[in-house]
Amino acid sequence: MSSKTNKINFYLIKDHLGVDDIFKDPIADLSVIEVREGYSLYYNSKIVIPAPWVTDFFNTEFKEDIGDREHHVFNSASSQAVLIREVTINGDSHLFAICFGTGHHMLKKDAYEQRFGLLSVLNVVDENSLRRIDKHDISGTPKFTAEQLSKKGGQMDFGLDFELDILLGVTGTLDKRLRREKYKHKLFGTTLSGKSNLSINAKFNIENVDRLLKAAYVASQMKRYENKGFDWIDKIELIKKKTTQFDELQAELDRRLTNDQDQSKVWLAVPELVDWQNIQSFYFNNDQDNQFGDVSLTELQEVIGQPLSVDLLKSTQVHALHSVGERDAYVWSAYQCLYAEIELNGSSYILINSEWYKLKNDFVGDTNAKYQNILDNYPSDITFKPYVEAHKDENGYNSSMTADIPDALCMDAKNISHGGKYSKIEFCDIFDVTNKKLIHIKKYSGSSVLSHLFAQGLVSAQLLLDDSEFRTKVEEKIKSPDVGGDYEFDDEIRGFEIVYGIIKKPETPEIELPFFSKVNLNNIFSRVHNMRGYKVSIAFIDNESPKKKDMREDD
Known part of the structure; x- marks a missing residue:
């Protein structure tokens, strides 16, 4: 030696x-x-x-x-x-x-x-x-x-x-x-x-x-x-980038982008958690004459006016226009907003936030089986009304939906400050007092939004179960003038149900979650099932609002 x-x-x-x-x-x-x-x-x-x-x-x-x-x-x-x-x-x-x-x-x-x-x-x-x-x-x-x-x-x-x-x-x-x-x-x-x-x-x-x-x-x-x-x-x-495998995936992605028939599992979505109340609309590059309610490949292609490609998406900017002024709330490249699920040479791959991942076949099969089990066995029994244009946003929908549920309270945006790593917590969007249902609702727009939705329900449930101080703060928030309710939790949390409501995109009869949103949802359901005092269910809410292209036509 x-x-x-x-x-x-x-x-x-x-x-x-x-x-x-x-x-x-x-x-x-x-x-x-x-x-x-x-x-x-x-x-x-x-x-x-x-x-x-x-x-x-x-x-x-x-x-x-x-x-x-x-x-x-x-x-x-x-x-x-x-x-x-x-x-x-x-x-x-x-x-x-x-x-x-x-x-x-x-x-x-x-x-x-x-x-x-x-x-x-x-x-x-x-x-x-x-x-x-x-x-x-x-x-x-x-x-x-x-x-x-x-x-x-x-x-x-x-x-x-x-x-x-x-x-x-x-x-x-x-x-x-x-x-x-x-x-x-x-x-x-x-x-x-x-x-x-x-x-x-x-x-x-x-x-x-x-x-x-x-x-x-x-x-x-x-x-x-x-x-x-x-x-x-x-x-x-x-x-890893600059590898043969990576190049093959990029080439296959290019092929699918140029073939309309192959875009069922290639889509655009915001690549991070955003405050939707601060977003008026989206536009591409510097074309503010064409504004949209969400980002999608269809609208992008209409604006660009040429076949899509990976290089084109990398050079195209997606702007989220701020709701209170002529400035951007967020800016990304279109490639950052691109999500894809691809089968290539007998293997499954997924593109998330500019990164490619290879999925093991047994992992894919197991994940899809667990997800289907949730859809089959844990649907919410709530009759959710469709989301329509008059609702304008999630808050409008939640207020309208609350009015249809006897003895329900609208808790949307009624945040509770609870310090530490949690900071501000949203107890739920709608609290069905009679049936003890904590309803959390989000408009579907990619995996980051769903991740926030799933985490919101889990964190709230954990704090409600384990933290008496948080329960007291929830009771105080319910009694506050902006909610106007009255509720006190028992010493033991039991019989509650967490309900996840996902509002579909307009003109989308069915919703296919991104693969890792399925993984995330499976994980959340498993954790909730292991918590005493809770059941959990899911609902996909129809969206009957028109699929608008030019948001300025509403002015």
């Missing part, structure tokens, strides 16, 4: 690729040092440039005379190098790329195995020895997050949602004092971090690095992570 501890950061190259296929630049343009036979170190010569912060902040350049030439005092430089090593493991050859400096930027993103490091760490470390996770939450508005523990723990300590989170990376530790981990500690060191790459600090150098590469490869091929409770990570996989 090396006497010095080195940071080793390496990737497993895909089996079908050779050295000529893995670099972004042509291999002939790279410098190379043959360190020894079978060890080729490719690098970009170090480029020294003036540090950009000098002119950005000081509006000048600091120079000094060295010999007969003037030189910048402050410079930036970067070193990029990748050691390529081919190793034979169980009779098969495998190629590894060991990166130094910013060498990983030299590699093509589709040249290496995407989960090599992640699986290596999960298979090597104890499931309760995790220190950090990197995840992608794909419910509603997708977001990337990293969470770190002050001491080692298990996946439950990170609050992972096994259906809505994609595990991208993990950091774990090994304890050399434990007999079962002593040998692994000699190989991998104390701390291992894995994503696409595996990064460790251990006593390896060029003399013995083959041993590390072989051990890491073997670790990445194991299935121990399944028995450690991480089998859920195989349900969904992020497709």
Whole structure:
């Protein structure tokens, strides 16, 4: 073993690729040092440039005379190098790329195995020895997050949602004092971090690095992570950009955008949670003469007047015009607003907020079966009136619907301040006092709106069940002049029903939820069923308002 501890950061190259296929630049343009036979170190010569912060902040350049030439005092430089090593493991050859400096930027993103490091760490470390996770939450508005523990723990300590989170990376530790981990500690060191790459600090150098590469490869091929409770990570996989798979999906998306018959599962929706009361209308690019009540591919195509494509959507802006003035409340690219569900080469994929995901077939089947079970067995018994143009918005509909339910209270927009992470809570939109139904209603407009709807019902129910202070605040809100009711909760919450009402889009007899809205809904129903005191149901509300193109005609 090396006497010095080195940071080793390496990737497993895909089996079908050779050295000529893995670099972004042509291999002939790279410098190379043959360190020894079978060890080729490719690098970009170090480029020294003036540090950009000098002119950005000081509006000048600091120079000094060295010999007969003037030189910048402050410079930036970067070193990029990748050691390529081919190793034979169980009779098969495998190629590894060991990166130094910013060498990983030299590699093509589709040249290496995407989960090599992640699986290596999960298979090597104890499931309760995790220190950090990197995840992608794909419910509603997708977001990337990293969470770190002050001491080692298990996946439950990170609050992972096994259906809505994609595990991208993990950091774990090994304890050399434990007999079962002593040998692994000699190989991998104390701390291992894995994503696409595996990064460790251990006593390896060029003399013995083959041993590390072989051990890491073997670790990445194991299935121990399944028995450690991480089998859920195989349900969904992020497709990285600048890969062949990503390019194929973009090409198929282009084909479907240009074929009207294939647009049933390609649609536009706002890509984030918005305050609909602040939105007057939507328009595309700078064309305020054509305004719409919502975003859709049909209206977009009418305005653009040419066949749609991925590149066109990326260059097209969607504006949400503010309700109180000639300014925008929100602006996105049309591609950000694009959602798609695609079957390609026998697999299911979904596009959410510019990201592609591959879905495992059993995950798709299980999700659809659970969703159909909800539709078949948990429909609301409330007779919801259709949404019509006269309602104008959700508040108008909720007020009208409340009047049709005996002894009901309209709680729409009657927010309750409750501090902490919840801040302002909407108890429900309509409270059916007699039948103890908490009705939550939203107009359908993509997964982010549905995510908010489902979360609103769950959070309210949890607080009502567990927090006496929140119950008191609800009682006070009900008695306030703007509600004008009178209700007191029993000490024990029981017999209540959470009702989710989704208002369809105009001229849409049936509604097909986005795949991850189905996942989210299944998750919510399961959690509510496990809460004492509650039932849960769902309703899809007809929308008989006209599908308007020009909102200004109403003025």
